Amino acid sequence: MFVATLVLTALGLLLGWLLGLAAKVFAVEENPIVNEVEALLPGSQCGQCGFPGCSAAAEAMVEGTAAVNCCPPGGRALTETLAELLNVDLNSLGDAPVPQLATIDDTLCTGCTKCYKACPTDAIVGATRQIHAVISKACTGCSKCKDVCPEDCISLNPEPVTLNNWHWTKPEAA
Amino acid sequence: MDYLLLFISTVLVNNIVLVKFLGLCPLMGVSNNLSAAFGMGLATTFVLTLSALASWIIEHLLLVPLNIEFLRILSFILIIAAVVQFTEAVVRKTSPLLHKNLGVFLPLITTNCAVLGVALLNVREEYSLVQSLVFGMGSALGFSIVMVIFAGLRERIALANVPETFAGTPVSLITAGLLSLVFMGFSGMI
Numbered sequence: 001m002f003v004a005t006l007v008l009t010a011l012g013l014l015l016g017w018l019l020g021l022a023a024k025v026f027a028v029e030e031n032p033i034v035n036e037v038e039a040l041l042p043g044s045q046c047g048q049c050g051f052p053g054c055s056a057a058a059e060a061m062v063e064g065t066a067a068v069n070c071c072p073p074g075g076r077a078l079t080e081t082l083a084e085l086l087n088v089d090l091n092s093l094g095d096a097p098v099p100q101l102a103t104i105d106d107t108l109c110t111g112c113t114k115c116y117k118a119c120p121t122d123a124i125v126g127a128t129r130q131i132h133a134v135i136s137k138a139c140t141g142c143s144k145c146k147d148v149c150p151e152d153c154i155s156l157n158p159e160p161v162t163l164n165n166w167h168w169t170k171p172e173a174a
Numbered sequence: 175m176d177y178l179l180l181f182i183s184t185v186l187v188n189n190i191v192l193v194k195f196l197g198l199c200p201l202m203g204v205s206n207n208l209s210a211a212f213g214m215g216l217a218t219t220f221v222l223t224l225s226a227l228a229s230w231i232i233e234h235l236l237l238v239p240l241n242i243e244f245l246r247i248l249s250f251i252l253i254i255a256a257v258v259q260f261t262e263a264v265v266r267k268t269s270p271l272l273h274k275n276l277g278v279f280l281p282l283i284t285t286n287c288a289v290l291g292v293a294l295l296n297v298r299e300e301y302s303l304v305q306s307l308v309f310g311m312g313s314a315l316g317f318s319i320v321m322v323i324f325a326g327l328r329e330r331i332a333l334a335n336v337p338e339t340f341a342g343t344p345v346s347l348i349t350a351g352l353l354s355l356v357f358m359g360f361s362g363m364i
Contacts, residue, residue, distance in 0.1 A: 004242045011232075011249055015256040022260050026267040 033085070034062050040081055042073045044120040046142025061086065072099045073140030100141030100156040106131045108153030115145035115154060177308050184312030187361055190288050191320045192354040197288030201324060202346065204279045206332075211325030213272040214279060215318030217265060221257050221283050222292055222317070226310025228253045229293035230303055250293045251284075258284045288317060324353060 038058035049070040051057040060066035061082065068082040083090045102123070104115070109131045116124035116132060123139040126132030136159070146154045159165060190196050197218075204214040229250050237243050262280050266273045273280065283289060292313045296306040327349050336345050 003240055004245055007236060007240060007242060008245065008249065008252075011236075011252055015252060019256055019259050019263075022263050026263040028266055028270075 031059075031062060034058050037061055037082065037085065040074075040078060040085070041071060042078075042121075042140055044073065044140050044142055046073060046120065046140060046144065048072050048142060067093055069093050073142065075099055098158045100143070101136050101139050101159050102134045102141060102143070102145055102154050102156055104132050104134055105153040105155065106133075108151045110151055112150060114148045114150065118144045118148045120144060177304065180305060181308050181312045184309055185316040185319065186357065187363055189316040189320060189357045189360075190292065190313040191317055192350075192357040193361075194291070196291040197286050197317060198350075199282070200279055200286060201321065201350065202343070203282075204276065205321060205325040205328050205346075207275070208322065208325045208329055210272075210275040211321045212318075213269075213276055215314075215321040217261055217276065217280060218283055218286065218289070218321075219311075219314035219318055221254070221261050221286075222289055222314035223307065223310045225250075225254045225257045225289055226292050226296060226306050226313075227303075228257065230296055230301075230306045233297055234303075246297065247290070247294070250290060254289050254293070255284045288313065320353070320357075324350065327353070 034055075035058075038055050041054040041058060043054050045053040047053070049057045049066065049072075051060060051066070057066060057071065061068055061070075068086060068088050069079040071078055074082075079093070080090065082088070083093075104124075111126060111129040111131055113126065113128055113132075116122075116126055120142060121138050121140055123135045123137075124132050124145060125135060141156055143156055146156060184190070188194060191198065191201055200214055200218070205211050232249055232253060233243075233246065237246060237249065258281060261283070262273075265276070265280065292310050296309060299309075301309055328346060331345055331349065340348070
């Protein structure tokens with residue numbers, strides 16, 4: 001019985017030690033906070049921040065090379081969450097880029113369906129040879145539709161001011 | 175020549191999955207996607223070959239001399255689990271995408287009965303070190319071949335118009351049965 005116990009214990013210790021060694025040799029450097037930031041970002045990979053995708057932007061934000069307010073689709077709510085997570089002073093940030101909304105000029109649209117296939121958030125509705133329209137609540141202003149439109153009928157504009165989103169202008173800096 | 179015969183007979187005639195019916199869980203679980211099935215085949219090949227080798231060493235250098243063969247299953251499982259953990263570390267380092275695709279099925283190689291089955295069959299058939307290595311590699315190759323063939327078939331079935339009663343798992347099981355029938359046809363070849 002002692003032999004059996006000893007052998008199993010020794011085997012377990014040896015394998016555990018080998019695994020520990022392997023874990024060190026094959027260690028993957030992963031910053032858990034990068035994954036957390038990436039999960040908060042919209043994930044539409046629009047590239048308006050100037051990075052190839054949301055995961056690259058998340059890495060840059062954690063490293064501090066990108067501002068936490070560089071994501072226009074995320075808007076103010078995302079900036080606040082990220083500033084809290086990454087411990088950045090909100091007041092030290094400059095003006096955030098204004099969120100843009102796509103609009104389709106219905107006098108030019110031919111209903112080619114190219115834009116709604118390109119839309120990462122399914123914000124464009126329409127059918128073949130029917131004029132398309134943008135659902136502004138879903139649009140993140142990524143400009144992917146603008147790039148594929150053969151008629152050049154999509155434009156990106158800041159959100160029009162309505163009673164629901166109007167606010168006082170910020171006081172001007174001295 | 176003997177080794178070649180053993181190899182071919184393990185890969186085709188006594189195929190571990192379709193003739194001995196071991197390791198059916200990953201056959202059903204990871205065969206939705208051809209590239210994932212190929213990756214699973216590679217990972218299992220690595221684990222199977224390494225654990226066949228390691229279990230032979232443990233059996234003949236530790237268990238038999240110390241007269242504690244009753245610990246065979248326990249110590250084999252220990253070794254297999256360690257090899258799987260090692261494989262997972264390697265895969266995570268070398269191919270994060272494959273690691274993501276395989277997901278939970280990578281640690282589940284531990285409970286793949288083909289791996290323990292090969293180690294135990296090596297003991298039952300009283301194979302030598304080289305023979306058990308050939309047997310392990312042959313079984314692993316057979317497993318990978320079946321995984322790839324079956325994943326290819328399932329990718330086609332996914333596009334086919336299957337009657338509603340049979341859609342999903344039932345038609346996969348029927349396909350596996352037909353594939354098994356095909357591999358049974360190899361018996362008598364050697």
